[in-house]
Every structure is written in structure tokens, then in C-alpha cells.
Amino acid sequence: xxTQDLSERxxxxxxxxxxxxxxxxxxxxxxxDLHACASERLVTALDYLNLMACITLRDAGxxxxxxxxxxxxxxxxxxxxxxxxxxxxxxxx
Numbered sequence: 411x412x413t414q415d416l417s418e419r420x421x422x423x424x425x426x427x428x429x430x431x432x433x434x435x436x437x438x439x440x441x442x443d444l445h446a447c448a449s450e451r452l453v454t455a456l457d458y459l460n461l462m463a464c465i466t467l468r469d470a471g472x473x474x475x476x477x478x479x480x481x482x483x484x485x486x487x488x489x490x491x492x493x494x495x496x497x498x499x500x501x502x503x
Contacts, residue, residue, distance in 0.1 A: 419437055
């Protein structure tokens with residue numbers, strides 16, 4: 411497999427804490443696996459945000475709100491990246 415084949419197969423996820431991607435999505439993975447990956451992250455993010463909506467943050471420190479929002483942002487960005495691969499794969503097959 412040459413470099414071009416690899417760059418077409420492995421789609422970089424959006425880098426958040428680095429200048430370049432370090433995580434990749436296998437565009438040749440079965441749709442059911444890609445969907446399971448996106449679904450797991452989406453359900454986790456929603457459960458997490460529901461939990462956060464139900465608690466009081468009066469004792470929260472300055473960094474706590476940032477940690478909460480960053481956790482949700484990371485999970486949702488992963489979902490968006492995987493859904494992009496699913497869309498491309500679904501419409502090209």
C-alpha cells in the first residue's frame with residue numbers, strides 16, 4: 411500500500427490540541443462500525459450534558475466550566491468527523 415492509498419483510506423480527525431492530526435478514521439471500516447463509533451460518542455456527550463444540566467455549579471472552580479465544555483466539544487467533534495466519513499462513504503458506494 412503506497413502513501414497515497416493510506417492518505418485516502420485514513421481520514422484525519424480534527425486536531426484540537428495539536429497543530430496536526432494524530433487520530434485518524436479508517437474510511438474502509440464497515441458502516442456499522444463507523445456508526446457505532448459516532449453513536450457511542452454522541453450518546454456519551456448527551457448523557458454527560460444531561461448530567462451537567464441537572465447539577466448545581468455553585469461550588470465549581472474557575473476551570474470546571476471549561477473542563478465540562480471541552481469534554482463535550484471533544485466528543486461532539488469526534489462525532490462530526492466520523493459522520494463526515496460516513497456521509498462520504500454512503501454517497502460514494
